[in-house]
Amino acid sequence: MRNSRRGRLVLTILLLAAFTLITVDYRSGTLNGVRNVAEDVFGPIEDLVSDVTHPIGSWFSSVGHLGSYKHENQDLKNQIAALQSQLHLSALERSELAQEQKILHLASVAQFRVVAAQVTAIGGGFGTDQTATLNRGSANGIRVNQTVINADGLVGRTITVGRNTSTILLGDDPTFAVGARLSAQQPELGNVQGGGPNKAMTLTLYNTTTKLSVGEDLVTAGDPLYHDQPFVPEVPIGQITSVVPAHLGLSQTALVKPFVDFSAIDIVAIVVNAPKTVKHDSLLPHAPTPAPTVTVTVTTTPGAPGQSSPPPGTTSSTPPASRSSSTSSSP
């Protein structure tokens, strides 16, 4: 019976079917409907599984990222000392809360209205797809092509949105592109593309007269450079690590080290609403903004938790996971 004619027939039919799927999806993206259904059906299951397995994964992750955790721990001690006295929180919950607070701080400086979410699943196609699934969806006001940030900067954009979960394209994916702006001193516009896992991003600048220098910071331009990818302005992208010498070309390029560690993303926020303009360079890690101004901005943010009046489902600080919901109202 092995290698029978029937077996070969079945193989041929299935390979043709797979080929048809590829053709249909490639030419028209018709399978987006299937992806949306899969997002609706499997997103919540992944969220459930992730709730159970997250502590295991974060243990592995903490072994892999011990250095950053030490740093985080220090921040944490300073930031939530008050909460610690009132609440009993596990180390994991504290780390998540600290991440969320930092994002909310960033969002409040920029006056972004954000929905916080947790990464439940990562990757696809052997890690060649730099994508992630989040536990928030259209029911929380999320739509396709919205900017996703964390406390360090630009994480990616949403590509598929289900009712309660959504899938994002990460910034290190080679298909990811974003309009970028150099620091305020020379506001040149360029294009930053992902370079693949653990690789530098690439900046392309179409003005060959501008001098690029190592150490310069890049933020999202926010301009409608790409009409289908409207990123919000001023989100930190990364820092130039090396400039490729321009010769003969119409453009010059540079390698950019992203601020976000894409291999360790956990709590993120989707920007559901943003002001048209944001103060230049106000979100960079070493922002020139004097500290007192920041404090004032924070306290007067209209989208601050607890006092917002948006329609249900679009609250400005939806807690990322049910387990921390009781602790993440205003600090």
Place this chain on the structure above:
Amino acid sequence: MTIRRIAYRLVIVFAAAILQVVVINQIPLPGGHPDLLVLVVVAIALASGPERGAMFGFFAGFVADVLPPAGHIAGRLAFAYTLVGYLAGLLDDPEETSVFTTILVVAAGSATVVLVYSGIGALLGDVRITAHSTIHSLIPTVVYDVVLAPFVVPLVSAVARRLEPAGSR
């Protein structure tokens, strides 16, 4: 019996595909990650032959093609796993397959999946696929799969053989 057999396959595909994206891909392993689905496809194919191996491979691949957060042209993994399911099924064995054979089939199978998936991607002009990226995902995937093979494949195969109707092959 047939219903139990189908139910087992559904459960095993969804479990492997979801564990892959929720747990495996989040563990920071050097180089890459094991591919749970190729282990499962090889296990089922070794237990039930080329025809069912191909069908199971197609189903597993399609699930992996659309399960969030997949972000590539759908059908690529379905094509690759169908091929691997069929080829591994040609070596099927009504009794226990030896561990050595299992490891060889898994190594060949996971290499085939990476190469076919990347090859189709290259044909479609997927910018993620370069010779560099292919080799960099090929070697770790094969190594991790071979490491997991002796634990996962015999277990999945053994259950599949018990549920297989006698004399159906």
